[in-house]
Amino acid sequence: xRPQPCVFEFNKLLTSIVKMKKLQLAVIRRGFAANKRDDxxxxxxxxxxxxxQPSVVQFTKLxxxxxxxxxxxxxxxxxxxxxxxxxxxDEYTLNIVVNCHCLLNRVDFGFAILGSFFKCGYKPNVTTxxxxxxxxxxxxxxxxAEKLFKKLLRLKLCEPDEVTILTVINGLCKAGHTLTAYDxxxxxxxxSFKPNVKTxxxxxxxxxxxxxxxxxxxxxAKMIDKGISPDIVTYNSILQGLCxxxxxxxxxxxxxxxxxxxxxxNVITFSILxxxxxxxxxxxxxxxxVEIMMQRNISPDVVTYTTLVDGYSLVGQIDKARxxxxxxxxxxxxxxxxxxxxxxxxxxxxxxxxxxxxxxLEVPHKGLDYDxxxxxxxxxxxxxxxxxxxxxxLFKDMQAQQLxxxxxxxxxxxxxxxxxxxxxxxxxxxxxxxxxxxNPDITTYGILIHGLCKDGKLEIARxxxxxLPSKGLQPSVQIYTTIIGSLxxxxxxxxxxxxxxxxxxxxxxxxxVTYCVIIRGLLNRNDLSEAKTFLDEMCxxxxxxxxxxx
DNA sequence: TAGACAGAAT
Numbered sequence: 001x002r003p004q005p006c007v008f009e010f011n012k013l014l015t016s017i018v019k020m021k022k023l024q025l026a027v028i029r030r031g032f033a034a035n036k037r038d039d040x041x042x043x044x045x046x047x048x049x050x051x052x053q054p055s056v057v058q059f060t061k062l063x064x065x066x067x068x069x070x071x072x073x074x075x076x077x078x079x080x081x082x083x084x085x086x087x088x089x090d091e092y093t094l095n096i097v098v099n100c101h102c103l104l105n106r107v108d109f110g111f112a113i114l115g116s117f118f119k120c121g122y123k124p125n126v127t128t129x130x131x132x133x134x135x136x137x138x139x140x141x142x143x144x145a146e147k148l149f150k151k152l153l154r155l156k157l158c159e160p161d162e163v164t165i166l167t168v169i170n171g172l173c174k175a176g177h178t179l180t181a182y183d184x185x186x187x188x189x190x191x192s193f194k195p196n197v198k199t200x201x202x203x204x205x206x207x208x209x210x211x212x213x214x215x216x217x218x219x220x221a222k223m224i225d226k227g228i229s230p231d232i233v234t235y236n237s238i239l240q241g242l243c244x245x246x247x248x249x250x251x252x253x254x255x256x257x258x259x260x261x262x263x264x265x266n267v268i269t270f271s272i273l274x275x276x277x278x279x280x281x282x283x284x285x286x287x288x289x290v291e292i293m294m295q296r297n298i299s300p301d302v303v304t305y306t307t308l309v310d311g312y313s314l315v316g317q318i319d320k321a322r323x324x325x326x327x328x329x330x331x332x333x334x335x336x337x338x339x340x341x342x343x344x345x346x347x348x349x350x351x352x353x354x355x356x357x358x359x360x361l362e363v364p365h366k367g368l369d370y371d372x373x374x375x376x377x378x379x380x381x382x383x384x385x386x387x388x389x390x391x392x393x394l395f396k397d398m399q400a401q402q403l404x405x406x407x408x409x410x411x412x413x414x415x416x417x418x419x420x421x422x423x424x425x426x427x428x429x430x431x432x433x434x435x436x437x438x439n440p441d442i443t444t445y446g447i448l449i450h451g452l453c454k455d456g457k458l459e460i461a462r463x464x465x466x467x468l469p470s471k472g473l474q475p476s477v478q479i480y481t482t483i484i485g486s487l488x489x490x491x492x493x494x495x496x497x498x499x500x501x502x503x504x505x506x507x508x509x510x511x512x513v514t515y516c517v518i519i520r521g522l523l524n525r526n527d528l529s530e531a532k533t534f535l536d537e538m539c540x541x542x543x544x545x546x547x548x549x550x
Numbered sequence: 551t552a553g554a555c556a557g558a559a560t
Contacts, residue, residue: 163551204554269555301555380558416559
């Protein structure tokens with residue numbers, strides 16, 4: 001097996017900054033990656049003992065390695081020990097610390113470090129303030145970020161640079177304020193803070209992700225007008241936007257254009273295409289894309305293969321999914337937690353629960369940490385197989401592991417309970433989730449309504465349904481369809497027809513399933529003419545009619 | 551201190 005990233009990083013650090021043979025041996029003999037915090041602290045203490053003492057640059061490098069491994073908490077622990085032991089600290093070290101606090105969503109602690117700057121005789125610089133702005137936006141504190149930015153200009157605390165501008169725009173986008181970011185970008189165009197290609201690409205990407213692909217295309221035209229050439233990142237964002245909304249012809253044309261403009265397609269470009277084909281269930285085409293990229297000497301990465309594993313799982317080709325995942329190690333790639341999730345999901349869908357469970361238990365032995373999603377996948381699998389007690393135990397286990405169940409986890413669990421006719425338990429759980437501050441959404445209510453209807457508790461389902469508007473929720477097509485179907489089953493076709501009309505009036509367009517459900521209900525009551533009216537209406541609307549059993 | 555690719559709920 002190849003070295004894991006953390007061991008690799010530490011070894012790089014050792015060879016680059018710690019030249020003492022004895023220390024290297026000690027560290028290697030001890031074995032890395034047993035505990036990231038301990039390893040970092042151990043290395044740091046060894047450095048403290050070295051004579052001559054390593055410089056501040058070397059201590060800072062150690063911190064940087066820990067940060068690159070995304071172990072922000074560990075980096076802060078090491079920093080605390082550094083200070084207590086009187087290790088040298090400079091403005092670079094302090095900026096790293098500010099960044100860690102921000103990435104841990106504690107921008108307040110980040111601001112507190114400003115005091116340390118002054119105490120140590122340093123001045124916070126443009127990096128410090130840019131990092132703090134990033135931290136504020138990470139916590140969706142848009143107003144405070146704006147205030148800080150203006151303060152920098154007013155008090156001339158530092159000169160914002162290209163990174164500052166990008167950080168502000170990117171922070172707004174990632175906090176879900178794409179249109180604010182867009183307006184600000186247009187505003188910056190008119191000032192001396194000219195946005196660069198990265199800044200334009202960020203907004204283009206965010207517009208695409210927010211379903212505003214046409215606006216993204218317009219912004220692309222505008223940046224070209226201003227003489228800023230889009231690069232591979234810009235095009236990849238647009239490509240993904242087009243693929244996500246089924247605009248295949250434009251996606252194909254974009255690729256042609258990229259080739260014409262001599263933009264070299266990279267592993268991400270191809271991964272986007274693999275993903276697009278897989279989501280459509282076209283795994284053969286996805287395989288072809290992988291083949292083409294290899295012919296071009298572009299190696300598929302963990303994401304490319306994981307996407308394909310997910311594609312195979314989606315279409316039920318579980319053996320191919322397994323083989324591909326197993327082949328990753330041989331190719332020098334370490335499957336991620338997402339790779340395992342996709343495969344576990346595939347096994348669960350195939351009903352191969354034992355295999356899924358075996359794989360789930362293997363996760364820690366692969367050097368990976370469990371996350372909320374993989375637990376949710378496994379929970380779904382267990383409940384689907386009717387193993388409720390096991391599922392509930394796993395739900396407890398995940399919380400014992402400090403993993404906080406989210407809306408999807410609770411909804412999955414509610415569905416599992418409902419499908420196993422444990423309606424009472426489902427409602428108790430609903431109360432628990434609300435107490436924990438997880439607010440049910442329309443999907444959650446859909447699950448409960450569906451469960452109640454399936455269990456013949458139409459009255460309770462209707463009450464829940466009627467209460468949706470007061471919760472600020474608009475019933476979905478599926479929910480209307482569920483209730484209409486249930487009414488039909490009870491022979492209440494008149495009521496079903498009323499609800500159908502009500503649904504249309506509320507602006508919720510019935511789909512082919514809704515039509516089929518009501519047509520079947522009418523046929524069962526031998527109301528042939530009424531059924532024909534609905535059938536004609538359905539065809540008139542261009543909805544494909546799925547087979548209707550007479 | 552800088553932008554683009556993958557996983558869970560009816």
